[in-house]
Amino acid sequence: MRHLRYEYPTAWDHKVDGHAQTVMKQLGITYQHSTPQSMGDQFWFWNCENVPENLPEYISELDVDPMECIGWGLSKEQAKMIAQYKSLS
Numbered sequence: 001m002r003h004l005r006y007e008y009p010t011a012w013d014h015k016v017d018g019h020a021q022t023v024m025k026q027l028g029i030t031y032q033h034s035t036p037q038s039m040g041d042q043f044w045f046w047n048c049e050n051v052p053e054n055l056p057e058y059i060s061e062l063d064v065d066p067m068e069c070i071g072w073g074l075s076k077e078q079a080k081m082i083a084q085y086k087s088l089s
Contacts, residue, residue, distance in 0.1 A: 001032075001047040001048070001049075003046050003061070003063075003066075004024075004045045004062055005044055005061070005062040006024065006043040006058060007058050009041055010057055016058060021034060028050050028052070029050055031045040031049070032046050033045075034046070035073035044062055044064075046082045066079040066082040067083055
């Protein structure tokens, strides 16, 4: 599954004004869970589906193991849920 990072500063530079979750919905991207990252002015989206081939510059791949993010917005239970996710499609 793909995990994505939404970066607010880059979105603002591209004149995208909206909540990260709303923008993802507008792009047709679905996800299992989202985690705000206030220190980086980002949102992390876990187990994304319907991801377009060409992502906007303010959305990038997040190459991180959810188990390593416990305490960084994820509880142990959430990290396990993300790691064990199976696509419904």
